[in-house]
Amino acid sequence: MTKRITFFAIVLTAVFFLQNCGSNIDMLISDLYSKDKRPAAVTALSKTEPAKTFSRVYSVLGSHDDDTANGAIEIMKAWKDKGVVEMIQKAMDETINIKEARNSVRALAAIGGENAEDILISHINDERLEVGFEALNGLGILGSKKSVGEIIKIVSADKINDPRLPIALLALGKIKEPSAVPALEEMLSKDISSYTLKINLINTIFEIEPLRGYEITKAELGTLSSSDPRYIVSVLNLLEKAGQKDCVEKLTALKKDLPGMADRIDKVIEAAKQR
Numbered sequence: 001m002t003k004r005i006t007f008f009a010i011v012l013t014a015v016f017f018l019q020n021c022g023s024n025i026d027m028l029i030s031d032l033y034s035k036d037k038r039p040a041a042v043t044a045l046s047k048t049e050p051a052k053t054f055s056r057v058y059s060v061l062g063s064h065d066d067d068t069a070n071g072a073i074e075i076m077k078a079w080k081d082k083g084v085v086e087m088i089q090k091a092m093d094e095t096i097n098i099k100e101a102r103n104s105v106r107a108l109a110a111i112g113g114e115n116a117e118d119i120l121i122s123h124i125n126d127e128r129l130e131v132g133f134e135a136l137n138g139l140g141i142l143g144s145k146k147s148v149g150e151i152i153k154i155v156s157a158d159k160i161n162d163p164r165l166p167i168a169l170l171a172l173g174k175i176k177e178p179s180a181v182p183a184l185e186e187m188l189s190k191d192i193s194s195y196t197l198k199i200n201l202i203n204t205i206f207e208i209e210p211l212r213g214y215e216i217t218k219a220e221l222g223t224l225s226s227s228d229p230r231y232i233v234s235v236l237n238l239l240e241k242a243g244q245k246d247c248v249e250k251l252t253a254l255k256k257d258l259p260g261m262a263d264r265i266d267k268v269i270e271a272a273k274q275r
Contacts, residue, residue, distance in 0.1 A: 109138030140171030173207035
């Protein structure tokens, strides 16, 4: 109880000084870098007007300490109804500090809303890769259906080496928009040498349409005897979680081709029989 009273006393004092002495903003900004003082500083700065304090708070997004940057994001989230989305966009497009730009996208995802969503979509192809990564991640967090058309442009055979592809797949898995499945299946039908990419594609389909994901995974059983052992394990892991009785026959046959994995396959068979 004493600690709670002390915390609120600090916050009330900070707010009072902010209202009566603008120079105390410097002190509160400094407190954002202190683990112990940060909660009170976040609360106090959240009550200020962004027109007066935005630039100071924005500079904290460049911190190499994620907890400190998260404090600034919390403040901006509290300002969401005060035009801060547009301020973040302008600052993000002007800064040369990659950390600031990256955390700007995280702030927009935390704030949410249609304007923030549109800005994230417009930065999927940002030449600053970290910004593009965070835009995709943010759209996944927001469950942005309207972004799917742009995201699936990354899901194609000619983008197989695009560093954004794994994050695009994660985003689509979170958004769960069925219209993305044909593009995922089209890419999966290509000659893909990366077992990681193949399993990521199947995982994403599973997230969007579990039944379709299961059918695709079950069909893979016929190819496993000549596959990378890591891919075999990944497929078996999926089937252990989702396999039905109709895959037991194929799994039993697979044991003959992969005697070294018989025990692992038996566990999958047992799980499938229980469903």
